[in-house]
Amino acid sequence: MNCKQVAKDTARVLQNYLTYQAVRTIINQLSETNPSQALWLRQYTSSHNIQEGEVYLEELMNENKELVLRIMSVREHLAEAVLEFLPEMVRVGISQANMEHRRQLLTRLTQSQPVSSTPHPEASESEVDDSFNP
Template identity: 50%
Template structure:
């Protein structure tokens, strides 16, 4: 496992997700202040690749620089708001979910071996 490569890929995913959240925020703002521009941005976003935030922003810069700058500003603000809490939250969430998955799997395994009547019947007939 190349830790640096994993960190880079994770950063790209988080950056793209924050771009998506910034677009959603700007869309909500525009729906109240400029519905026509909101519809344009919604249409643009539906035909552009939002999964890759950087590709999306480059395409938006080519078509509507002001909106692209606004989305970049909101994205930057979002990352500043969440960055302090993010590492601890991600770590806690993964540990919690792993524990839940293990617990559910253990419950499945113990229910199967306790409630499987064919296995106890086979054991008693082989004695």
């Protein structure tokens, strides 16, 4: 396993997500202060791929430089506010989720299922045949 590559990929996904959150924040702010610009940004975002945050910002730069600067500023603020707590939150979240999945798996493995050699009387012959097809 290449942990360094996993870390790079994770950082890129997080950076893209923070860009998305910054855009959402700005749309919400603009909805109160400048509804027409909020509508424009919402429409622009719906027609451009925001999943690639850096490409999105480069394309938006051709349309509205002020919004790009605002998005970058909000994204940076979000990163500073969130990243301090993120490592522990991710570790705890994964640990708790894994524990729950293991509990469910153990429950399923320890439940005894009655083995039936004959199909249920209400099942048609075609349903029984279909159930055996891969």
